[in-house]
Amino acid sequence: MKRLWSPWRLEYLKAPKKDGCIFCEAVQSNQDRENLVLWRGERAFLILNRFPYNNGHLMVVPYTHVPSLEDLDTPTLTELMLLLNRSLAALRTAMQPDGFNIGANLGHAAGAGIEDHVHLHVVPRWSGDTNFMPIVGDVRVIPQTWLQTYDQLKAALEEQARPEA
Secondary structure, rough: OOOOOOOOOHEEEEEOOOOOOOHHHHOOOOOHHHHEEEEEOOOOOEEEOOOOOOOOOOOEEEOOOOOHHOOOOOOHHHHHHHHHHHHHHHHHHHOOOOOEEOOOOHHHHHOOOOOOOOOEEEEOOOOOOHHHHHHHHOOOOOOOHHHHHHHHHHHHHHHHHHOOO
């Protein structure tokens, strides 16, 4: 069994939470790059994770502020999966990962850092991406800044959206 360790996230999970919803605030603003909003669909959007497990870790988020997937209507669920596929294609193009972890943490006991607004995590993985740095040095190595990753993925998403000539 392989493990994806990210002990640094515990600090984020235990930190006092600000009022409001970071997802709702991000999409209510028109400053997508600053808020790391990569793509806006009709019912859902893509946003980079500010506390990533790995470089390129993004989330697929419905605009509807509800705590669980079963609270979403069928068109929203459909768009979530279509955006999930779009994000996989963009990550493959931009970053060439060897695989992905995809999931949702529903509820505090399941590790949800944001319990009230359901979202799907997409974590790109590379063979050998777990190493001694997080365990021995309490350091994670993320080779790009958020905005470098944002620009790279945004370009891949926009390339996908261009009509074929």
